[in-house]
Amino acid sequence: MTDFTAERERMVARQIAARGITDPRILEAFRKVPREAFVADDYRAAAYEDSPQPIEAEQTISQPYIVALMIEAAELDPADRVLEIGCGSGYASAILAELVDEVIAIERHEALARLAGRRLEELGYENVSVYEGDGSRGFAEQGPFDAIIVSAAGSHVPDPLLAQLEIGGRLVMPVGEPQQVQKLVKITRIDEEDYEQEEMGAVRFVPLIGAHGWTETGERAD
Numbered sequence: 001m002t003d004f005t006a007e008r009e010r011m012v013a014r015q016i017a018a019r020g021i022t023d024p025r026i027l028e029a030f031r032k033v034p035r036e037a038f039v040a041d042d043y044r045a046a047a048y049e050d051s052p053q054p055i056e057a058e059q060t061i062s063q064p065y066i067v068a069l070m071i072e073a074a075e076l077d078p079a080d081r082v083l084e085i086g087c088g089s090g091y092a093s094a095i096l097a098e099l100v101d102e103v104i105a106i107e108r109h110e111a112l113a114r115l116a117g118r119r120l121e122e123l124g125y126e127n128v129s130v131y132e133g134d135g136s137r138g139f140a141e142q143g144p145f146d147a148i149i150v151s152a153a154g155s156h157v158p159d160p161l162l163a164q165l166e167i168g169g170r171l172v173m174p175v176g177e178p179q180q181v182q183k184l185v186k187i188t189r190i191d192e193e194d195y196e197q198e199e200m201g202a203v204r205f206v207p208l209i210g211a212h213g214w215t216e217t218g219e220r221a222d
């Protein structure tokens, strides 16, 4: 099998560190996770390009820098439990698994959830669990979470996700219309009642489709 170590180093230097992500733990995680293992065989050569790439079920594996930006914004601690919504290929879950104690990942496409779970298992990640389901509802049975990262663009920030954040917890997600530029939002839970919101710039994600996101036809679901 082709060795992608040099491509990985280049990706970290040129796409991530050069754009201002400096946390050594985050950079090390990106140096370690074999991104080529999370795309279909035909896309392996393109796995380290500075862009999203197509994956199965007409979805995408996000651009490496955007994954890094969202993870940095989540201010993770090694002891954290993190919920990732929109597991897709499983790549971001693997990066998270390098950084925190436990990752719970949800994906709405059964085939993607199965593939991601298998890839993560084959790579030896024992601290990630992948579930099929509607992540716009969160995962109350397993919450609250120290951080929630949503890798698909919601119509708004779903109430169940806010409720499932620990006090002090951080939620990072894109919000905006499907097929448009969306804004990346970071929310910190200050106390039982209060949340602080910051906007972090423009991004482009596939839609969060579910009870607290978009419908399949592009209307707000709730």
Ligand code: SAM
Residues within 6 Å of the ligand: 059, 060, 061, 062, 085, 086, 087, 088, 089, 090, 091, 092, 093, 106, 107, 108, 109, 112, 133, 134, 135, 136, 151, 152, 205, 206, 207, 208, 209, 210, 211, 213
């Ligand atoms: N983090 C992923 C990776 O590293 O490959 C990128 C995922 S892709 C940009 C977004 C994913 O969100 C898609 O796989 C899509 O099926 C999923 N998705 C959309 N709505 C969802 C929902 N309500 N619950 C769970 N997954 C959802």
